[in-house]
Amino acid sequence: MLKKVFGSAVFGVEATTITVEVNVDSGIGYHLVGLPDNAIKESNYRIAAALQNNGYKIPGKKITINMAPADLRKEGSSYDLTLAIGILAASNQIQAENLEKYLIMGELSLDGSLQPIKGSLPIAIKAREEGFEGFILPSQNAKEAAIVSDLKVFGVDNIKQVIDYFDKGEPLEQTIINTREEFEKNLDFPEHDFSDVKGQEGIKRCMEIAAAGGHNIILIGPPGAGKTMLAKRLPSILPPMTLHEALETTKIHSVVGRVQAHTGLMAQRPFRSPHHTISDVALVGGGAFPQPGEISLSHNGVLFLDELPEFKRGVLEVLRQPLEDREVTISRAKFTVTYPSSFMLVASMNPSPGGYFNDPNAPVTSSPAEMQRYLSKISGPLLDRIDIHIEVTPVPFEKLSEDRKGETSVDIRKRVTKAREIQTARFKESDAVHYNAQMNTKQIRKYCILDEPSKKLLKTAMERLNLSARAYDRILKVSRTIADLEGVDDVNGSHISEAIQYRSLDREGWLG
Incomplete structure (x- = not known):
């Protein structure tokens, strides 16, 4: 007997x-x-044990399973539940007349319990697009998939629940999420604060300007100057993610x-800090079966x-094109993802191999x-491709010993968000540009018009x-970003002079 069950594969x-x-069939x-x-070829061992431990079995007949489209490579253990339900239905051990209405995914343990899968959100989006009524998957992934509206999502803990749902009509508990409410609930402020x-x-x-314009930034300074501490607090002053950005992320x-x-649903902007031993594939993505980097x-x-x-x-060097x-x-030979x-690139570095400037009083001089x-x-x-280069000097004892708290991230974030709103309005007709760092040459000439004194200042510098x-x-x-933070329409000399300070590595004596 032939039965069809539906699963899903994620590419890109x-x-x-x-x-x-x-x-x-007989045989x-x-x-x-x-x-x-x-991982899929090994699934028959997991399926056999899971069915045996729940009162069912793989029939002693000829079982042929085809995963269509047959020319598309499938990977991972998340097809266990799909295959198991298909075998039970095709061997008449269960009655499942409405299998075609559901997309079923899950990795089986030997006792029949389900392990979480990857890619449940894009799978749920595809299931809704193709008109499936419901999506059955491990309960650990149910909230993630339930973000998608107009699709019934059923989180299950054991294969027995799925069997009883199709064979005996026992109901499954539907996971229902109010996407906007979930998004707003998770808009907690980041742990680190300025x-x-x-x-x-x-x-x-400098960090405020970088956040306001989406500029890439590099911090240069000796050990202990606070480069990493500052970088970790940058997400706390970035504008809150929109619902669209949250879904995309x-x-x-x-x-x-x-x-x-x-x-x-992720509501916080991601902060990734890979170790310097990372490979180019791990950084940009790829592999035999490509994954995001x-x-x-x-x-x-x-x-x-x-x-x-x-x-x-x-x-x-592989960062150049993505930036x-x-x-x-x-x-790859058969597909492209x-x-x-x-993203905003934030980099930090010491000014020399020893870590210190050319200072005779430093522990290690270069x-x-x-x-x-x-x-x-x-x-x-x-x-x-890095807009801002800034030198970070050590903090003197007087500042370190102060009890007075600095300005909070909440206050800085308000100014940054206001500046971003100005940029959003400015670039509303452009799909590719959303903030100042993304401006092309034509837009720079249009929105960064200088008066004669400003031109002379820039030329002299x-x-x-x-x-x-x-x-x-x-x-x-x-x-342009500095002007937006001030709420000024035109770029003037004070904005130019401040921006010039943020190009340390272009000066003679650094990189020549």
């Missing part, structure tokens, strides 16, 4: 429906076809199985690269030549400080 951040055809044998990987940072008022101002994290069971997991959030020169040069295009495309990667050789590990094209030509557009973008 999109799902594809898989039809599992189970045919039970002996178990044949699983349709390009399954080893009020914890002693001193460093100039750097806080949750979808990516769902693919790699990193959405927490109790939340369902750190840059995609940072989508709509912050990617923090601590000790930037310690990363392999090849790893850093420009805000997405990364991974091509695209992952979004619109010559200017050593400093330049160390800094030159970062290529010009990558540095060209570039000549005297030996600023590179690539710094010109970056200075204008940052100036």
Whole structure:
């Protein structure tokens, strides 16, 4: 007897429906076809034990299972429940007349209990698109899938519940989520706050500008100056995610199985901080069966690269295209997947191998030549994509010992959000540009018009400080953001002069 059960496979951040055809006929044998990987091929052992422990069995007949489309590779253990229900229905051990209305996914333990799966959100979105009535999956993933409206989501703990639902009509508990309510409930403020940072008022101002315009930033300073502490607090001043951004971010994290069971919808901007030993594939995504990398997991959030020169040069170079295009495309012989990667890059580094400036009183000193050789590990094209370079100096004892709290992230975030709203209105007709850091040359010329004194100031600064030509557009973008924070329509000389201070690595004596 032939029965069809439906599952799903995730490619990139999109799902594809898989039809599992189970045919039970006279003879002996178990044949699983349709390009399954080893985890799926091993499923018959898990299925046999799970059915045996729940009063059922795999029939001693010829079982042929095809996973269509047969030319699409399937991977993972999440098809266990799909296959098991198909075998029971095809062998007449259960009556399941309405199987075609449901999409069924889940990994089986030997006692029949279900383990969580990856990609439940994109699968649920696809199920709704294709008109399925319900989605049956492990209870740990139910909240995540229930974000999708107009689809009945049933979270189950054991295969026996699914069997009894189809065979005996025993009801399953539907998981219902009010998406907007869930989103607003999880808008708790991040753990780290700028009020914890002693001193460093100039750097806080710099971080505020970076957050307001979505600018990439690099912090250069000796150990203990507060670079990492500042970077970890950047998400706390970024504007709150919109519901659309939250769904987009949750979808990516769902693919790699990193959405927490109790939340369902991610409402906090991600902050990713990979170790410097990371490979280029782990950073941008890929592999034999492509998965999102750190840059995609940072989508709509912050990617923090601590000790930037310690990363392999090849790893850093692969960042260049995603920083420009805000997405990364991974091509294989039979398919191509695209992952979004619109993130803020925050990097930190020491100014020399020893970690200190050319200071005779420092524990470890480095010559200017050593400093330049160390800094030159970062290529010009990558540095060209970082708008703000700022030096971080150690905090003096007087500041560290103060009892007075600094300005809170809540107050800074209000100013940042107001500036972002100005930019949203400015770029409302553009689908690709949402904030100042994304402006192209044409938009820079349109929105960063300078008067004659400002032009002369910028020209003088570039000549005297030996600023590179690539710094010109970056200075204008940052100036535009500073003006937005002040609520000013036109960029003026004070905005230009402040922006010039934030190009340290373009000056002679740093990278030449």
